[in-house]
Amino acid sequence: MSIKRIVIVGGGTAGWMAAAAMSRLKFGRTLDITLVESEAIGTVGVGEATIPPFVDFNDLLGIDEAEMLASIQGTFKLGIQFENWGNLGDSYIHPFGAYGYAMGGIAFHHVWHKMAQGGDKRPIQAFNLETMAAYFGKFARTQDYQREDLPPMNYAYHIDAGKYAAFLRKYAETRGVVREEGKVSDVAQNPETGFITSVTLDDGRTLEGDLFVDCSGFRGLLIEQTLGTGYEDWTHWLPCNRAVALPCLREDGSPPPPFTRATAHSAGWQWQVPLQHRNGNGHVYCSAYMEDQEALDILLGNIAGKPQADPNFLRFVTGRRKKFWNKNVVALGLAAGFMEPLESTSIHLINTGIDKFLSLLSLEGITQAQQDTFNRLTGREYARIRDFLILHYNATQRTDSDFWNYVRTMDVPDTLTEKVEIFKANGQIFREEDELFTDTSWAAVMMGQGIKMGGHNPMAESIDGPEARKEIDEMERSIRFLVQQMPGHGDYLSRYCPAEAA
Ligand code: FAD
16 A cells, blocks of 8 residues: 555654654655644653754754754753762763774774873873863864864754744645644554554544554554554663653853753752753652652752743653554654653654654555564664663662662663673773764763773774874864864854844
């Protein structure tokens, strides 16, 4: 059966990202794309920190960066500052971009380790542009300095999720996506194949489709409530299951820092996402160890200014659907699964879900091979991100609460144990199956949380002599030079993409 009508259920970040990307399918074809959303139900309303591939997603759509950032209160993000994770009082940055660059085919952190053993006192952070710019509150894009001898700047955005969905809605509607307002109250299936044939809205209108994209949020209206796909629960590894979100003013008038903050508390952690005129804040916690009121009190005691809304309490179960593409339904966003926003990976998973789906899609019909490939690749992607998140909890020396005692001593997936053991032995990090997080990401979190490299790749010994030392010194000097020249992040925003005051 060929695909002539696509129905997207849900108009949150997932729904409108899908609609915007799929609007390109309409080019020169008769293809109906309809998005149905319900203002009465609303969206989850959070999801404000992103990672660098999100920049490419918007760029591929041909969106003007400055125009978008101005209309969504956007700021730049160079990484995440983690506080109190390895131990109370600890702080480190997980930066975008790499520590140094590979020398002689060896990741730079091996070379740095060898130098440190030889008495070099420079911290590894001195070899990462994003960390140094974040520390000094500076920002510039590579296009601004365009010098091949200087390292590129890797960045993502902090966004207002509601404004971003509205921005993409305009983009998608201009390109022929039709939006229907209403609540889906009934779903019809083909009695033989189980494929979904239509959704009915509560005012009686029916929307027929050949392919359905479930972006209905945690409820998974089509993928779960209709198709009963099943859910793999990962709570035993990532036990946080609640969040309370509360935006606030930045009352001290300070410029927004170019990084997200993730501060660990006694049964979870707090995010701070700086937008141009406010901060997004939230506290992710585990209900087995903390009551809602206590979580809210902790949050209120640790925000930068007056709350701008009522607290928004959210419940979730960490895990993933057993299938992400089932029959003629593809689930994206919260309908597909959820892992806490510690490394800002949810919007990224929407992005890669759309990419894989569009690469596999044939408008001639749906095959089992397409579904199996999509499910296998997406499942692996979730698992690798899951391991990385577990690392943040498990690699701790904290003993100050039952929560930290649990996560410090819990069993973790073998894939993670292996990764940590290999790093401890000689600093090697193997990225498996095109996984998202890089050598630098793994090294930053492991070292930041007290896991020590017991040695380094033996080949690093060959990176020696005056030439190598000169190259390494130059690497550090060029970063220092570049950061000194950069404007402050606040100044950059007010020149490049100033948003109207909210
Ligand atoms: P939703 O926003 O819930 O949208 C669901 C849509 O479906 C809505 O339009 C709703 O009206 C519609 N709908 C539902 N039922 C019906 C029906 N019956 N009829 C019609 N329409 C219906 N991600 C990040 O990348 N970075 C972050 O920093 C981040 N922080 C987060 C913090 C928290 C606490 C949580 C819970 C999530 C966070 N996320 C983050 C995840 C991010 O918010 C989501 O991935 C993103 O918002 C996508 O949500 P969604 O569109 O899938 O669902």
